[in-house]
Amino acid sequence: MFIFLGVNMVMGEDGLRLGIIAEVISINKYEQILSYLHFVDNYTFQPENTDRLFKIAPVLSILQKAVLVAANLEEFQSIDEEIIPFKGQLSEMYKDSAIRGPSSDLGMATDVVMRLCDDIKNKNH
Secondary structure (H helix, E strand, C coil): CCCHHHHHHHCCCCCCCCCHHCCCCCCHHHHHHHHHHCCCHHHCCCCCCCCCCCCHHHHHHHHHHHHHHCCCCCCCCCCCCCCCCCCCCCCCCCCCCCCCCCCCCCHHHHHHHHCCHHHHHHCCC
8 A cells, every 4th residue: 555655646647657666566456456445435425515635535634644743843934936836727726716714804825824834833933
């Protein structure tokens, strides 16, 4: 299972052959694991659920907790959309789209910064 998750992290696009992956797992084994891998029971799906990631939500929450534990959140944090090049599209970025979660009157960027700084609040930073 660790090999499968590692392959998913390293693999970027279809048809890309990396020697490190090809030596560890065959395409047949990869597709077999992929066909049987389920994190959520499909019968518990609610049609009104609009979350696109509901099937992997349990894994995402575990990964988020692990990253927060492993991350060394110090006083030096940088949040700036101009320092990270991005050429893709996100549905959350479209005008008049609904943004999940609580929000303030200060705007989405401020909400993100405040949410990221929750862990260092009242720690003399």
